[in-house]
Amino acid sequence: MKIVVTVKQVAALDDEFELLGDGSGVHPDSVELELNEWDAFSLEAALQLRERAGSDDEVVVVTVGGTESEETLVGCLAKGADRALRIWDSSLQGADVLVVARVLAAVVAHEAPDLVLCGVQSSDAVNGATGMALAGYLEMPHVAVVKALDYDPAGSVATVRRELEGGLVEVLRVGTPALLTIQTGINEPRYANLRAIKQASAKPLEVRTLAELGLDAAKVSMAAGSRRRKLRHPDAGGGAEMLDGSPSDVAARIVELVRERMTG
Amino acid sequence: MSHRDPRYDVLFEQVAIGPKTLRNRFIQVQHCVGAGSDRPGFQARFRSTKAEGGWAAVFTESCTIAPEADYAPFVAARLWDEGDVRNLSLMCDEVHEHGALAGVGLAYGPMTQAGTNETRLAPSNVSSTSNPHLSGTAGGLWCVDRHDIRRIRQLYVDAAMRAVRAGFDIVEVNLSHTSSILVRFVVPMYNQRTDEYGGSLENRTRFAREVLDDIRTKVGDQCAISVRWGIDTLDETPWGFAGRGVRADGDGVGLIADLDDLVDYWNLNVGTVAHWGEDAGPAKTHPENHQARYTQLAKQVTNKPVVNVGRFTNPDTMVKVIESGQCDLIGAARPSIADPFIPRKIDEGRPEDIRECIGCNMCASRWEMRGPALVCTQNATSAEEFRRGWHPERFDAAANRANDVVVIGAGPAGMECAIVLAKRGMRRVHLVEAESEMGGTMRWITQLPGLGAWGRIVSWRAIQMQKLSKSLTFVPRTRLTTDDVLDYGAELVVVATGSSWAADGRSGFNPDGISGVDAVAQDWALTPEQIMVDGQQPVGNSVIVYDGDGYFMAHELAEKLAREGRSVTYVTPFPTVAPYTEYTLEQPRVIAGLRELGVTFRTQAVLVDADGSQATLTDSVTAVTQAVPCDTLVLVTQRNSHDSLFRELRDRPDRLQDAGIAGLYHIGDCVQPSFIAQAIFSGHRLGREIDSPDPSVALPFIRERRIIGGSDDDYELGSAAISAGEVVPLTMELGGGGLADQV
């Protein structure tokens, strides 16, 4: 059995971040990098499946990122992933979700895994789309927002529970190979001890360019779904919209607002 | 470094006081520390650290003006002679170096000292009945006459001149806590005179007015003059003078109006000397800004700046009391101990870094013990700034930082140690915890009545750990066995596995445990953990809480169970209820609070056996035994360390070596269960000294003492050299405590 786990090193803005004057981005010093929270859960799901299955099974982590993302990959190797792949090309700077998915599709196609696990979303871009776009490119069966997973590699069927709004859960079966996007809370991600951290550097971490994946950089760029024109601060709140009137007016409006926002 | 939030700009406005100017509105008011004038290094560095932390003015503790004015064994500062001038000038110089003003609080008294052979003077022969330690005599007092008054006035002036020579910018005359002779003239309780110094308020303030006038005439152009005034003696409570005291809306503001032209600003508080715990109110019973309703009256009668105290830790509260006109200056004692850098942290836009006072009064308890330096639960560097060279905000890089550390147990000791290690640049620090959250026993101690604020111990450290997340990883839900530790991959191992309460009732009072009792097997015998963590309920009706510990755990559980409707008897072998709370100033309210809930007390009673329906008590004085009803017995006797992990590891040095573990240490309760302050200190010390030759033994510290044939430099003898972050132990053939053993 082989499981590919896509991971992302996300950028968290620290409290005193600086926006570049021309709106093209943030100052690099403003950013703290860490493993996307959702990916810790999907990696843990993969590791647990491997532990249940057997020793000749493989968990491969893949990311699209520059050299700074290797720290995150090493962390995944320390937790127990067998192999890590980093794909990068200068043309991928600022790549949008569809481009990333396109690149990952080439990797996954080559790896031919039984399962592809992705996080539901990343905490910085919050597209929630990479996994599904990847499934689209691969034309692979897919389920989004999985909160429980039961997989028997021998039977090539996974039974999953999908989280819906309002506390409802749907139970589905999906034939593998399949792609699942994993929701936080599905398990308790493990921590690597110091020995594993130290030994992770001995595990294979390969770097591939687009060419090595058989992809044409120009064509890949065309897959982009959007282009960022600029980055700016949010509107200064405009301040709060003040609710006038008596306490009963205020209460009525609050009930209305809550109903509006919660049933959307 | 970001700029401060404009909301807090008002706190950084300058305020003029006489010939001096405060650079902002933060004043560290007089508070005891255990330094006095005899440990000038300690005094200077303790105070100047706060000056560096941004306070506009820092004060000594109460400073007596002459031998007869002293109140040993309590440690006060002194300005009796030229030697004291020299010693305190060190404080002034260091404080000035950091741009703050230095203040001294001149006092004659408290008037009922027990530790000297001096004559005790008073306005009238009314001896203090309130506190046996302070009265200490069955005798009476010498009623001063005009001759004495003139003499004492001279003592004050001489002391003020010494203060100016030492470099002080502010001379504050103490009229608070009903302690000094001047305030005893003001308080009707103590002043039954019929001459011009007794009777009307004007007469009762005459002595103080004369002293202030003298001082102002002599030095008022060179320094600011203030009065520390206890504006209310809380006569509506059991801890006042029942109508013979001072009321804020009466003589409280009356005195301010009377003496206003003689002072440059007012420093206000409340309470009597016997109950100064109403001033230094613990968090459990006194919320932040608890003195407001008394002190806010002052601004009605004066335009001079007014300082308030009230355990201010929240910058928003500080802004509120300034902008509402309640006061002009934020005074703090305990919050400045917990964090000497409060003003700077606000100024630098990082109020979340403020290490908030939890109102436990451990600091006060050390002073009440008459002698030792203060300690602070939250701030382990408090009182160690000079003698160990620990700066609260600076940590030098560890010489052995190219190592990984695993700290086992995220209670107060483990958290503190991990943070210090990370700040000192250890390559990787893993803080491993068996439960899902950090905090150790703090997680449930904060659920005890009124102890919620103690949770700041954990919340501050949680925030600091977030900021250190590059090298410090918190690993929850992981219980390590000996093999796990050996396999963990750390070169340095710190065990901080804590302790738990004895299930057999064992303590020095019951060395073999309590006969018939085993909380593990019996549902009627309960340990604190069984109640607070497991949620076990008492059975039956009568509950005995047996206190062999003497601090908060027993009385808190008694309160909790009483509030839940149980019939509770507090039983202790000690002579008083919760004896340590006398030192933390909490005891009167502890006892009153329990009484109100219907709790009954048996002191000097050793509980020798129990069977689930009754218990046998033996009076420790008369040896008379008595059977009492006891359906549930709550055991608060002693704690046992969780030391097995450390001992197993230490017993196999060969396995440690094979695992590449170069250092194995233990800290906190798992060494010796004690105060939270001690656990945090122990973790902090190990972190500071992780690169010393033998970190398991504390490095020697500077003991300020006279050494025969010694020079100034010889102060350092027997201590680690404290300069520029270098740690170099000295070896000496002459004994002298705490030398490192070379292993």
Added chain:
Amino acid sequence: MSGVLVVVETRRGELREVSLELVRAALGVKDSCGGRVLVAVLDHDPERFVRALSAEGVDEILLVYTPTEHFEAHVSQKALEELIDAERPGLVVLGHTINSLGFAPAVAARLGLGFASDVSSLWSAGGPMVSRGAYGDKLVAELEFPGKDCTLVMLRAGTFEPAAAGAQPVRARTVELALDGVAATEHVGFEEVQDTGVDITKAPFLVSIGRGVEDKDEIPRFEALAERLGGTLSVSRPLVDAGWVPSARQVGQSGKTVKPRVYLALGISGAVQHLAGMRTAETIIAVNTDPEAPIFGVAHYGAVADLFEVTDELERALD
């Protein structure tokens, strides 16, 4: 390719509120996009929603009959691909919902569309433009879609006003799609989720109380209010400090960071440390007697009022 195709969402026989917001958003760019506004309903019985969707400006409502009552991702995916192929819209608008996340990005990928999700504003300037959060909503990114004939956008719920039904029902047309034989998942059933204890970070709606609640005995009342409103009770630090509430419910820098759909703050002034824990909530409603309270600086809606008076009225309104 021109015009806008809106794909609305239903659940258990009801039109989800975001659907009407999508219609409004589409109508907002109708003129600049040129072409028509089509609204597609994928449902077991789509006809029942025609009236509600008949906003003025909608040109046609497309009825797609799905084989099952419940949502199936592969069915929606196939349906959307076929609709795009048939109607050739320039802009496709869906809600950013759990259901849409299950298929819309796959469609965008497969068909090579322009794409943006979790969008909070939509306009046209020589082509569709959107803005969405960046770095977890700390910043805003403006996106364009150069060279794309068709762009698919997923709109965040609650950022557009819902469109109201017009006077006349809009023409509805059934669209036959070949939806069989695309099974990739098998629906087994539904389950109600078990409550495993309070995790305020997972709660979509938090009712939060602070210093304004001065009495421990008041807390059960607010817990009940939260429940009646459909939310979860959370608190600011002073109530945890006072020992009245366990720290699991604490929002703030030293407690939990939450990002619910709705954060209703009653009697919370908004100390810096508290704001750090909740300021990115999607909709913040604050009630406080102090008009200068910092919480109003991050709230979307505010009322200078007494929290107990408002609470009394909330309880009355819910009766």
